[in-house]
Structures are given as structure tokens and as C-alpha cells.
Amino acid sequence: MAIEHWRQILMLLFISLVFIGAVNAEFLRFKHQNSPIKEQCDIFRGKWISDPLNPPYTENCNSMDYYLNCLKNGRPNREYLHWRWKPYDCDLPHFDSEIFSDMMKDKSFAFVGDSLARNQMESLMCLLSKVEDPQLVYQDATIPRTRTWYFPSFNFSLASIWSPFLVQPDSPIVDVLSRQPIRLHLDNVDSSWASRYHEFDYLLVGVGAWFDHRTIIMENNSVVGCHDCKYERMPEIGTPYIYHKAAELAFNFMIASEHKPFVMYRTHTPNHFENGRWDQHGNCNRTMPFKEGEFEGDERDRELLSIGREDFTKAANSAEGCENLRLLDIFHLSVLRPDGHPDKYRGLEGLPNDCLHWCMPGPIDAWNDLMMEMILRRREELEHGY
Numbered sequence: 514m515a516i517e518h519w520r521q522i523l524m525l526l527f528i529s530l531v532f533i534g535a536v537n538a539e540f541l542r543f544k545h546q547n548s549p550i551k552e553q554c555d556i557f558r559g560k561w562i563s564d565p566l567n568p569p570y571t572e573n574c575n576s577m578d579y580y581l582n583c584l585k586n587g588r589p590n591r592e593y594l595h596w597r598w599k600p601y602d603c604d605l606p607h608f609d610s611e612i613f614s615d616m617m618k619d620k621s622f623a624f625v626g627d628s629l630a631r632n633q634m635e636s637l638m639c640l641l642s643k644v645e646d647p648q649l650v651y652q653d654a655t656i657p658r659t660r661t662w663y664f665p666s667f668n669f670s671l672a673s674i675w676s677p678f679l680v681q682p683d684s685p686i687v688d689v690l691s692r693q694p695i696r697l698h699l700d701n702v703d704s705s706w707a708s709r710y711h712e713f714d715y716l717l718v719g720v721g722a723w724f725d726h727r728t729i730i731m732e733n734n735s736v737v738g739c740h741d742c743k744y745e746r747m748p749e750i751g752t753p754y755i756y757h758k759a760a761e762l763a764f765n766f767m768i769a770s771e772h773k774p775f776v777m778y779r780t781h782t783p784n785h786f787e788n789g790r791w792d793q794h795g796n797c798n799r800t801m802p803f804k805e806g807e808f809e810g811d812e813r814d815r816e817l818l819s820i821g822r823e824d825f826t827k828a829a830n831s832a833e834g835c836e837n838l839r840l841l842d843i844f845h846l847s848v849l850r851p852d853g854h855p856d857k858y859r860g861l862e863g864l865p866n867d868c869l870h871w872c873m874p875g876p877i878d879a880w881n882d883l884m885m886e887m888i889l890r891r892r893e894e895l896e897h898g899y
């Protein structure tokens with residue numbers, strides 16, 4: 514008798530929990546669709562708070578590169594999966610695959626940049642895997658990293674365009690491990706994305722990791738200098754200048770273009786090598802986020818961050834044609850997450866540890882929470898006519 518009674522109570526409790534959960538989800542959805550959180554709230558200023566929930570997808574997502582699948586590659590600790598980004602002045606809703614796929618119906622989206630841009634795109638694909646796994650519909654013959662996926666259920670195209678400098682290389686950049694200098698035309702945007710710019714409704718642009726690479730710099734088709742090639746009799750051109758020129762050129766192209774997709778420019782992303790540089794057995798084996806102020810990034814990373822912010826601000830304040838540009842300012846929230854990198858769990862023997870890319874699932878999923886919020890806010894603005 515007593516057992517029966519308890520069963521009923523438990524059942525009732527269970528039903529009401531499910532009900533509350535459903536109402537709550539509806540409420541969040543309503544809130545999300547109708548009033549994107551306070552316009553004035555800076556979503557990039559905040560802190561990581563602990564989060565008992567499981568990540569939005571598992572190591573079984575089909576859309577990630579094996580070197581980002583830290584769990585499958587044997588990472589033993591899992592604390593890094595239980596943090597969520599909390600802006601000081603508001604709450605940032607988690608990425609919602611249903612709302613996102615509704616918004617992206619009949620749209621096309623490109624991620625342009627380096628392997629960190631691709632890292633974010635793969636996070637997006639895993640977040641969307643609840644809705645659908647996409648079909649690969651295009652792969653570039655010379656640059657296999659340039660691909661397009663298609664999501665039939667909501668007629669959405671998602672392109673990944675390999676352009677690690679945003680400016681035109683003299684020949685396709687294929688061998689990522691080569692130390693041979695790359696010739697760059699610092700006065701031309703890379704046609705690999707510029708020639709396809711008109712195809713897209715949304716772009717996410719992210720570069721930075723390649724700008725220390727040995728490069729020969731050309732302007733007006735002649736060599737003007739060189740970066741990191743001491744043996745050449747050419748003036749040395751520093752990383753900051755090249756990074757700045759590339760951003761400026763890309764923004765000028767976007768401002769001048771008749772086509773106005775929604776463009777999110779991602780700031781430089783920090784590395785967390787400790788106990789040595791990347792090529793000196795450096796590693797990143799922390800298992801907890803940093804506290805506010807504990808680490809603010811190394812000097813080079815902070816320098817590229819401020820150049821990117823300055824160039825963006827300058828472009829966004831130019832007179833006309835820039836209403837569609839936004840800054841995805843992920844540096845601060847990312848610099849607090851030394852625990853989010855593959856480190857030695859990258860599925861490859863004999864290569865340096867990876868303290869640059871981000872484990873999936875992991876902190877990089879928050880970049881897409883932010884991205885979604887930016888798109889919602891933009892939609893709100895357009896509805897109000899500005």
C-alpha cells in the first residue's frame with residue numbers, strides 16, 4: 514500500500530518536472546525569438562560559471578576533424594565540459610538549433626579564414642546535428658579545405674573557405690607544415706572568398722594564426738619585403754603590419770561592395786602554450802579556467818587583438834556601407850580557458866601539443882552562442898528599420 518502511494522507521488526513529481534521543463538523551454542524560446550536580451554548588454558564581458566548540464570553534443574558528432582575530438586583521443590578529465598559563459602549584465606542563451614535553422618532557411622553562410630574558423634564551423638555543424646547532418650556538395654579541386662555543405666531540411670548552404678591571410682597568395686596554400694616562404698599580395702583581397710562574396714547572406718571571418726609564417730610580401734606585383742626570412746636581402750616586415758593590412762583591405766572590400774551580407778569579424782584567438790613554445794614541447798595541461806585577471810594572453814596575441822579591434826572600429830565608423838559589420842570579440846572569454854585545448858589528445862603521434870585549436874565539445878561552442886545572439890540582434894534591428 515505504502516509503496517503504491519510513493520509510486521504515485523513520484524509519478525506526479527516526474528510529470529510536473531517534465532511539464533515545468535517544457536514550459537521553461539517554451540518560455541526561453543519565446544524570449545529568444547521576441548526580445549533578444551538587452552541591446553546594451555555587452556555579451557563579450559563576463560565570466561565562466563560552472564554548469565552541471567552536459568555539453569550540447571557528444572564525441573560521436575560526425576562533423577568534427579579527429580584532431581579536435583579530445584574525448585575520443587583519450588582526454589581523461591571532463592571538468593572542462595561544465596562551464597558556461599555568463600555576460601555580467603545579462604544571460605546568454607545557449608545556441609538553439611531549432612531557432613537557428615528557422616532563421617537560416619533558404620540562406621547561405623560562409624566561414625572564411627584559417628583552421629580556427631573551421632574549428633568554429635565544425636562546432637556549428639555539431640550544434641546543428643540535432644536537426645540534421647549536412648551533405649558535402651562541393652570540394653575545391655586544388656584546395657580541399659574549401660568545401661560546401663548543404664542542409665536539405667531547411668535549404669541552407671554552409672561553406673568553409675580556406676583563406677588564412679584574407680589577402681591573395683601567389684599560389685594556393687596547400688602544405689600546412691612547410692616552412693617555405695609564402696608569397697602574399699598585400700594589395701589584393703584573396704579571390705577565393707572575394708569572388709564568391711555575393712553568394713552569401715552571412716559570413717564569419719576569422720584569421721590570425723598564420724601571420725607569423727614566413728612570407729614574402731608583394732605590392733603592385735613586386736616584392737617589397739619579407740617576414741621572418743633573415744637570409745634574404747629584403748626589408749623585414751612585421752606580423753602586426755601584415756595582419757593590419759589584411760584586415761583593412763578586407764574591410765575596404767566589404768564596405769565598397771554593393772552586396773551587404775551580415776559579416777562577423779572574429780578577433781584573434783589566444784594560444785595557451787606553457788612550459789615552452791609550441792615547437793619546444795610546450796603544453797597546456799590545466800583542467801580549470803583561469804580566474805579573471807590571472808592571464809591576459811601573451812604579448813603577440815594581445816598585439817594582434819588590439820590591431821584587429823582598431824581596424825574593425827575604424828571600418829565600422831566609416832561613413833557608409835558598414836552597417837552590416839560586427840565584431841565577434843572572443844579573445845577575452847577564450848583567454849580564460851587554458852583548459853579547452855586538445856594539448857596532447859590530438860590523435861596524432863609525434864607532433865607538437867595543440868594549445869591553439871579548441872576541443873569539441875568545449876569552450877568554442879560559446880563562440881556560436883555569441884554568434885547566434887548577434888544574428889538575433891541584427892534581425893531585431895532590421896525589423897525596426899535600422
Ligand SMILES: *[C@@H]1O[C@H](CO)[C@@H](O)[C@H](O)[C@H]1NC(C)=O
Pocket residue numbers: 619620621668
Ligand atoms: C533554396 O534557397 C535558395 C536561396 O539561397 C533559393 O534560391 C531556392 O529557391 C531555395 N530552394 C527551395 C527548394 O526552396
Ligand SMILES: *[C@@H]1O[C@H](CO)[C@@H](O)[C@H](O)[C@H]1NC(C)=O
Pocket residue numbers: 733
Ligand atoms: C605599379 O607598377 C607599375 C609598373 O610595374 C607602375 O607603372 C605603377 O605606377 C605602379 N603603381 C603603384 C600604385 O605603385
Ligand SMILES: *[C@@H]1O[C@H](CO)[C@@H](O)[C@H](O)[C@H]1NC(C)=O
Pocket residue numbers: 788796798
Ligand atoms: C603539466 O605539465 C608540466 C610540464 O610538462 C608537468 O610538470 C606537470 O606535472 C603537468 N601537470 C599535470 C597535472 O599533468
